[in-house]
Amino acid sequence: MGKVVLVCSGKGGVGKTTFAVNTSIAAAGRGLKVLLMDLNMGRRNIDIYLGMEDRILFDLGDVMSGLCTLDRAIIDYDLCPGLSIIACPQYREIDGIGPGHLRALYERLRDLYDLIVVDCPVSLGGILRTVANGADAALIITIQDYSSVRNADALNEKLESIGVSKRCYAINRMDKQYSGSDSIPGLSFITKALQIPLVGIVSEEPAIHLANNCGCPVALESGSDMQQRFAQIATRILQQ
Numbered sequence: 001m002g003k004v005v006l007v008c009s010g011k012g013g014v015g016k017t018t019f020a021v022n023t024s025i026a027a028a029g030r031g032l033k034v035l036l037m038d039l040n041m042g043r044r045n046i047d048i049y050l051g052m053e054d055r056i057l058f059d060l061g062d063v064m065s066g067l068c069t070l071d072r073a074i075i076d077y078d079l080c081p082g083l084s085i086i087a088c089p090q091y092r093e094i095d096g097i098g099p100g101h102l103r104a105l106y107e108r109l110r111d112l113y114d115l116i117v118v119d120c121p122v123s124l125g126g127i128l129r130t131v132a133n134g135a136d137a138a139l140i141i142t143i144q145d146y147s148s149v150r151n152a153d154a155l156n157e158k159l160e161s162i163g164v165s166k167r168c169y170a171i172n173r174m175d176k177q178y179s180g181s182d183s184i185p186g187l188s189f190i191t192k193a194l195q196i197p198l199v200g201i202v203s204e205e206p207a208i209h210l211a212n213n214c215g216c217p218v219a220l221e222s223g224s225d226m227q228q229r230f231a232q233i234a235t236r237i238l239q240q
């Protein structure tokens with residue numbers, strides 16, 4: 001039975017899509033069959049980060065409306081055997097989608113994949129409930145901002161109340177120049193605030209920003225530090 005892992009955050013723009021993409025590549029690199037789902041409806045980005053914008057003919061909205069079958073909307077990522085993606089609509093939410101729909105979809109996908117990674121929208125309300133219902137685990141991304149940590153804490157509580165029992169977090173865009181200063185939240189502050197396992201730290205890296213924009217993810221760079229970092233993160237998430 002495959003595992004459904006949400007990649008989410010309390011604040012937008014902190015690295016959810018970066019982590020969802022690179023962790024999925026890392027997991028597929030270990031031989032797992034992985035489906036990366038973009039559920040950031042109306043704000044999809046996974047296709048850009050993977051350089052697949054031209055390949056999206058159908059999305060989950062089309063599946064929900066009956067325009068196409070699920071397998072027509074799922075596309076293999078040629079640069080990483082074992083990894084497939086499904087997009088969501090680019091400019092709108094999916095009409096009428098609710099927690100029951102995604103719970104049923106996750107059930108179906110669990111039989112087909114070892115791991116289903118969900119790039120989530122930022123929400124504490126109905127849309128979070130819709131995507132989180134029936135998920136097995138959540139990876140919460142935060143950056144070193146007091147506001148981001150507080151919002152991550154609120155999300156963590158909400159996920160617990162929805163029933164996502166396995167939750168962990170990662171820190172993105174860590175900047176060493178602030179280490180040891182209280183000006184921004186450090187590792188001990190964040191760990192104490194969130195009280196869930198830390199699975200990885202990714203530093204501020206211009207190479208990541210460039211890779212996202214070029215559509216060639218850092219986790220594909222064989223033997224690189226970034227590839228190793230995301231491989232560790234994938235392993236820790238899967239061990240949970």
Ligand SMILES: Nc1ncnc2c1ncn2[C@@H]1O[C@H](COP(=O)(O)OP(=O)(O)OP(=O)(O)O)[C@@H](O)[C@H]1O
Binds near residue numbers: 011013122202205
């Ligand atoms: N470690 C990093 N170093 C440098 N730039 C990064 C890093 N992680 C992410 N970025 C950049 O930060 C921006 C936001 O990243 P990303 O799109 O992954 O965040 P997000 O949480 O998915 O955003 P949204 O809430 O809009 O979906 C992008 O421009 C991305 O290239």
Ligand SMILES: [Mg+2]
Binds near residue numbers: 016017018040045119
């Ligand atoms: Mg995103």
